[in-house]
Amino acid sequence: MRSIVGGSIVGVKLILSNMEIKEKFGLKVKVLREEKGFSIEQLANISNVDRNYISDIEKGKRNVSIEIIEKIILALDTGFKDFFSDNNF
Template sequence: MANHDTETTEKLEKFGKRLKELRKAKGYENYEQFAFKNNISRSQYGRYEKGQDIRFSSICKVLKALDVTFEEFFKGFD
């Protein structure tokens, strides 16, 4: 995992928790099923939910798979 300042690390963790929350709301009990069905690397998606680094292009792909807009996803983030 890359070295991040505390604020960045906290935001990545919050990002991962939000992904997990939305995935479960879509009916996927585990991340592997979601990743497989949406053609996302299972190991990489697992890292996203753990709050590890994610590229912008990957964010776009995941949010599309969750059928969530950027506005919906980031509502409440500060």
């Protein structure tokens, strides 16, 4: 089981490392949003960012600006330091 689990961790890292930055950012937003138990609608309301735009962001389709990044990070009740703290970026 360890090798499979180890393999899957390596697999995930391989996938993440090949992702574009837009996709990595979107994936992290989605993970944190779901951890917080927010719907996209709720995150949109809290962050004051359009819900369709957030949906696109999570799909890795948007080359987001730093001001939008800040709005979303604050709405997820975290900060730049913590948001970008994992080695996937």
